[in-house]
Amino acid sequence: MASSRNVIPAVQFSAEALNQSFEAFLVPDADRYLMLKTLLEKLRLSHAVVSICGNRHFLIAPGNVSYACINSAILLVAHYDRVSGSPGANDNSAAVFELLDAAISLRRERINDWLIIFTDKEELVHGERLIDQGSYSLAKKLFTSRRGRPKVFIFDACGSGDTLVISTTAEYLLKNEYCAGGAHTRILLRQLRSRALETTRRLHIERVCLIPTPFSDDAGFLRAGLAAQTITVLPANEAAAFTALVRKAPVYIDALFKHDVPTSLETSLIPQTWRRLNSPDDTRPYLTPQYFSEVTRFIRGLCE
Numbered sequence: 001m002a003s004s005r006n007v008i009p010a011v012q013f014s015a016e017a018l019n020q021s022f023e024a025f026l027v028p029d030a031d032r033y034l035m036l037k038t039l040l041e042k043l044r045l046s047h048a049v050v051s052i053c054g055n056r057h058f059l060i061a062p063g064n065v066s067y068a069c070i071n072s073a074i075l076l077v078a079h080y081d082r083v084s085g086s087p088g089a090n091d092n093s094a095a096v097f098e099l100l101d102a103a104i105s106l107r108r109e110r111i112n113d114w115l116i117i118f119t120d121k122e123e124l125v126h127g128e129r130l131i132d133q134g135s136y137s138l139a140k141k142l143f144t145s146r147r148g149r150p151k152v153f154i155f156d157a158c159g160s161g162d163t164l165v166i167s168t169t170a171e172y173l174l175k176n177e178y179c180a181g182g183a184h185t186r187i188l189l190r191q192l193r194s195r196a197l198e199t200t201r202r203l204h205i206e207r208v209c210l211i212p213t214p215f216s217d218d219a220g221f222l223r224a225g226l227a228a229q230t231i232t233v234l235p236a237n238e239a240a241a242f243t244a245l246v247r248k249a250p251v252y253i254d255a256l257f258k259h260d261v262p263t264s265l266e267t268s269l270i271p272q273t274w275r276r277l278n279s280p281d282d283t284r285p286y287l288t289p290q291y292f293s294e295v296t297r298f299i300r301g302l303c304e
Helices: 016-025 032-043 067-072 089-108 134-142 169-175 182-202 217-223 236-248 250-256 264-269 289-303
Strands: 047-052 055-060 074-079 114-119 151-155 163-167 208-211 229-234
Touching: 016 032, 016 089, 032 055, 032 089, 047 134, 055 134, 074 089, 074 134, 074 289, 089 114, 089 151, 089 289, 114 134, 134 217, 151 182, 151 217, 151 289, 163 182, 163 236, 163 289, 169 182, 169 217, 169 229, 182 208, 182 229, 182 289, 208 236, 217 229, 229 236, 229 289, 236 250, 250 264
Parallel strands: 074 114, 074 151, 151 229, 163 208
Antiparallel strands: 047 055, 055 114, 163 229
C-alpha cells in the first residue's frame, strides 16, 4: 500500500491568488518580503511596512493603518521569516496564508476590529537573545510608549495537524523572568486565553488542548511587556501524548526551551511535528491543508 504522504491534499484558499502563491513561497531562494508585498497589493489589502532595527514588518488593516487601530484592535500575528535551509512550510508559511485568507473573509463580512502583523526576524540564530527578536523591537516601538494594549494572538506552525493548541509557554516565560510587566501582564494573559477558549466553545471546535509550545513571537513581545497568546496546531496523537507527558513529568517542558542541544531522550519526547521545524524536513508533504479552514474559522471567530 502506498504511503499516505504520497497523496498530498491540494492547498485551497478562498482566493485563487493565495493558491497560486503558496507553493512559490516555499521555494528556497524566494524573496518572501517582495512576494508578500506583491500579494497584498494584488489582494487589495490595506497595508503598511514598518522598518525597525533592520527588520521589515507588514501591518494589514481593514482600513488605513494607524496607531489608534493598533492599540484597540484584535492583533493577529505570524512571522514570515524562516531558518536558512528550511522550506518553512509549517514554520511559518501555513499561518501566514491562513491569516491572509481570514483577512479576505473578515473584509467581506465587514468585521473591522482587527489588525494583522507579519513579523520579520522571529527566528534567532545561535548567540542571539530575545531582545534581538523582531517582535521585541516592534513592541518597544509601537506599544509600550503608547496608551492602550491590543489583544495579541500569535499563529505559528499552524499547518500540520487537526488539534488546536493554546500555548501555556507564557507561564514559563513569566516564571523565568523573561518578560516585563509582572502581575498586570499575567492578568492580560489570562484574559487572552479565556477569549481563545471561549471562541473554541462558541465555534464547537472540539479538538483543543493547552500545553507548552516552542518559543514564538510571544517571547519578544513578553520581554517587552506586551501580553501575547500563541496558537499552534498538532496531530491529535502527538498532542495527546505530549499533554500526558508534561502532566506526569513537567521537568520535560524544559527540553522545549534549552539553549544547548537537548539529550536524545529529551528530543524523543518532543512531538515529531515540532522536531521538523527549522529543518530541511519542514516540507509541503507534511502539511494537512484539509484543516487549514478550521484555523481560518478560529481566526475569524476571535474577531467577531
